[in-house]
Amino acid sequence: MQWRHKHLLDVDQLSKEEIIHIFGLAKNFQEINQRPVKKVPTLKGKSIILFFAEPSTRTKTSFDIAGKRLSADTFSLAKTSSSLTKGESLKDTVLTLEAMRPDCIVIRHWQSGAAQFVSSQIDCSVINAGDGWHAHPTQALLDGFVLYSLWQTLEQKKILIVGDIAHSRVARSDIKLFSILGAKVRLCAPRTLLPFDISAWPVEVFHDLKQACVGVDAIICLRLQLERQEKGLLPDLREYSQRYCVTFEHLNLAQKNVKIMHPGPMNRGIEIDSSIADCKDSLVLDQVQAGVAVRMAILYLFILGTN
Amino acid sequence: MDVDLLVKNVIWKDKKAFLLVNQGTVVDLTFSLPRVNCKKEIDASGLVLLPSLIDAHVHLRDPGFEYKEDICSGLLAAVGGGFGLVMAMANTKPVNDQASVCEYMLEKAKTYYPLGPVLAPIGALTKDLAGQEMAALGELAQAGCVAFSNDGLPVLDTELFRRCVEYASDLGKVVIDHCEDPFLAKDGLVNEGKLSSFLGLKGIPSVAESLQVARDILLAGYLDIPIHLAHISCRESVELIYFAKKKGIQITAETCPHYLWLTQDECAHYNTLAKVNPPLRTKDDTLALFQALREGIIDILVTDHAPHAEFEKNVPFGEAPNGISGLDTALSLSLKLLTKDFTWSDLVCLWGKRPAQIFNLAFSELAPGDNANFILVDPDYPWKVTKKTMLSKGKNNPWIGTTLEGKVMYHFLQGELVYSCR
Numbered sequence: 070m071q072w073r074h075k076h077l078l079d080v081d082q083l084s085k086e087e088i089i090h091i092f093g094l095a096k097n098f099q100e101i102n103q104r105p106v107k108k109v110p111t112l113k114g115k116s117i118i119l120f121f122a123e124p125s126t127r128t129k130t131s132f133d134i135a136g137k138r139l140s141a142d143t144f145s146l147a148k149t150s151s152s153l154t155k156g157e158s159l160k161d162t163v164l165t166l167e168a169m170r171p172d173c174i175v176i177r178h179w180q181s182g183a184a185q186f187v188s189s190q191i192d193c194s195v196i197n198a199g200d201g202w203h204a205h206p207t208q209a210l211l212d213g214f215v216l217y218s219l220w221q222t223l224e225q226k227k228i229l230i231v232g233d234i235a236h237s238r239v240a241r242s243d244i245k246l247f248s249i250l251g252a253k254v255r256l257c258a259p260r261t262l263l264p265f266d267i268s269a270w271p272v273e274v275f276h277d278l279k280q281a282c283v284g285v286d287a288i289i290c291l292r293l294q295l296e297r298q299e300k301g302l303l304p305d306l307r308e309y310s311q312r313y314c315v316t317f318e319h320l321n322l323a324q325k326n327v328k329i330m331h332p333g334p335m336n337r338g339i340e341i342d343s344s345i346a347d348c349k350d351s352l353v354l355d356q357v358q359a360g361v362a363v364r365m366a367i368l369y370l371f372i373l374g375t376n
Numbered sequence: 377m378d379v380d381l382l383v384k385n386v387i388w389k390d391k392k393a394f395l396l397v398n399q400g401t402v403v404d405l406t407f408s409l410p411r412v413n414c415k416k417e418i419d420a421s422g423l424v425l426l427p428s429l430i431d432a433h434v435h436l437r438d439p440g441f442e443y444k445e446d447i448c449s450g451l452l453a454a455v456g457g458g459f460g461l462v463m464a465m466a467n468t469k470p471v472n473d474q475a476s477v478c479e480y481m482l483e484k485a486k487t488y489y490p491l492g493p494v495l496a497p498i499g500a501l502t503k504d505l506a507g508q509e510m511a512a513l514g515e516l517a518q519a520g521c522v523a524f525s526n527d528g529l530p531v532l533d534t535e536l537f538r539r540c541v542e543y544a545s546d547l548g549k550v551v552i553d554h555c556e557d558p559f560l561a562k563d564g565l566v567n568e569g570k571l572s573s574f575l576g577l578k579g580i581p582s583v584a585e586s587l588q589v590a591r592d593i594l595l596a597g598y599l600d601i602p603i604h605l606a607h608i609s610c611r612e613s614v615e616l617i618y619f620a621k622k623k624g625i626q627i628t629a630e631t632c633p634h635y636l637w638l639t640q641d642e643c644a645h646y647n648t649l650a651k652v653n654p655p656l657r658t659k660d661d662t663l664a665l666f667q668a669l670r671e672g673i674i675d676i677l678v679t680d681h682a683p684h685a686e687f688e689k690n691v692p693f694g695e696a697p698n699g700i701s702g703l704d705t706a707l708s709l710s711l712k713l714l715t716k717d718f719t720w721s722d723l724v725c726l727w728g729k730r731p732a733q734i735f736n737l738a739f740s741e742l743a744p745g746d747n748a749n750f751i752l753v754d755p756d757y758p759w760k761v762t763k764k765t766m767l768s769k770g771k772n773n774p775w776i777g778t779t780l781e782g783k784v785m786y787h788f789l790q791g792e793l794v795y796s797c798r
Binding site for chain 2: 200
């Protein structure tokens, strides 16, 4: 496939064919990750800067491992150690980074639109590792990859996303990706945690978790940020978990072998029942594993693909 | 008869006319070629004659933020945009909440532009715009403030706001209120709706504005004191103002060209040039505003000229300051309002006659004896909005790069040419 993208800002820039192509590559890379020697020379001599202006463990580690397994040199920069804390503007920070001639900058930033902003300022590839509430395309691609590997298609599959949709970049990117792949997306949350007007979104909205779970093939639980309660969007965590914590009772309403996912980090007992997180249909750790392979595919395509 | 200046063949009320000026004042404006000896003559064929206009809401950033704009560059943009008087908001540094700041502004304007454009300062309603204590409104009025406002930082405390409105009315001054419920609008970046949800940006609901509009209307009615509502942006506010006017409540209101011609869609792709407060709303809101202007529900147009330095807007959307630098493009944009039912004199009403009435300002309508403050406009002149063609220091204008039609070719104040496009 002729790769036409330089930057990965969100999944809606990709066609269905391109997404399936990423999945195909990820499958190959997943095989490499099972070998005793997990390294290939594909990106030898390429340098990748991991610029995480917001805390992250799994995404950053995942990108770091993905880059290293492809033999790229990866460099990490966190907000606390960057000049952003000295008041340097994002533009100046990324221009400085670019002057060191990396081939790719992976960026995580708390501002929605930050990745697009950075891509408009510099020449090298920019991979969005999460911007504000806006997008988290690599998470969506790995979520899609896990389900696609399992089902071989997402057409007509019912996927339910439960929790804080309003403030979730994962939900926004997941909805777009699943829709491109033909799945039917349901959302379930209290109205205070839903975006104000989502009538234009290709989703079905529920406020009652039991109704939402009927007949679904997969359930994605989102992390509840504890600060939502302070902002007056919820009465308290106990009430939230009583209404929106996914338990075995809910699984019984769904399709047999309904899959459980969570982008992490989990609040056990708040948005997901602890035993469900560890049950045989839980894909939580498969997601982490797939994350490395999908990010290898993405780094490969976005760094080498357009050459 | 001897006169200083003859402007001939100019278009006035759709007819060819001749304007005679002597010693800074209008001698006559006639439809037949007068027999005069003139020192200077301008052939203004194809140009429309208008009185020099008023912009009742600008931010000139001086003192304190001269890197964004200063009184000199701001007045240059005003004069080039067709404005002979601008009312400047108080959110400078220091805030215009004391006579010395007001006097500094007037002094500087007079030094650079002795003939005008006139800078008419708007005093802070509360000390340091903090919304805690009433500013020295009497002192400010004496120093030359023409109105009072807490623009940018709405007064939360309705009791304090009420007392400020009452006190200002004793001084014969109108309070201009920026209508925004600070709780509903907190941390908001764009209009709340499909776009804010899609972009993952905190929204500012239109009800944050209309709720305060309702408060002010009820207060103005209860006190029977006029209140002027700044930069109205949404349909619900228009509906409330319609109700208020029908009841005879002393409410007046303004909107800006960007709320007429742009919608929230301008912010798609995180375009910081379209980030403004109140935010750009929906197509439906623009339609309501158009109708409100035509029917006199909204009284006047203003620019809410809010210049910023380029680097300040070249940041992620959430970090960019609000505001559009509007003096350069306002008149060209409002020419698009003209139809056979909405004439040049309606336009002059919006941009001159009405604001002069509301704020009790001098306004020349070019009658004999009036100050010869006028502009000559080429209504078809195409010009590209660029960093170079904009006279304001602030280049933060969403029309940058586009071509507009209609431009001020000459601007005369007190009979003297103060600006020429050619």
